[in-house]
Amino acid sequence: MIRVLLADDQALVRAGFRVLIESAPDVEVVGQAVNGEEAVAIAREARPDVVLMDIRMPVLDGIEATRRISAEADLSGVHVLILTTYEADEYIFESLRAGASGFVLKDTEPVDLLRAIRIVASGEALLSPSVTRRLIAEYAGRPAQRRVSEKDLQGLTEREREVLALVGVGKSNDEIAADLFVSPATVKTHVSRVMSKLYARDRAQLVVAAYESGLVVPGA
DSSP, X not given: OEEEEEEOSOHHHHHHHHXXXXXXXXXXXXXXXXXXXXXXXXXXXXXXXXXXXESSOSSSOHHHXXXXXXXXXXXXXXXXXXXXXXXXXXXXXXXXXXXXXXXXXXXXXXXXXXXXXXXXXXXXXBOOSHHHHHHHHHXXXXXXXXXXXXXXXXXXXXXXXXXXXXXXXXXXXXXXXXXXXXXXXXXXXXXXXXHHHTTOSSHHHHHHHHHHTTSSOTTO
């Protein structure tokens, strides 16, 4: 059973998502928060698999709440899925950088929301929508935004750099395997090693790192 925490300051939004989530046999709601501070506190107590996190909330916003959850070793199994109203929201990039595993629009189709929850709960990043990669490319590509430098990649082997670059442009393990003429299992091993060396929680942070370091150039 996938355990979900809802964090949104609008009661009607939370109620709607709760009805939808609990209509699925493999997903349940284990808590609700009206602000980021409550979200962090409930995450510590309930240890959900996924937090559906709104960005704009009182007391503590969703970005800082995501950062706090991601920073706690005891909450490493808690994955944050950002909820937003606008797909061009510049704060989405900051959320991904803070440790979120992806984002969905509040008006997304019910089946797509449940799919997103399952993907993130499995430990994968929700990077398939092209808008996600576009936002990362736009904001991570700005020199003033960069927090990962070329020096941070010096511990990677040449093959690991190749894999990181391909992850950065949104390719799946199977696609990377085909490009590099290796098995998907080998690619998975490389991805895991890169995540460990760059202290990345998941694939979303690898994409951010690929752009911020300049390994992948926006628009190239």
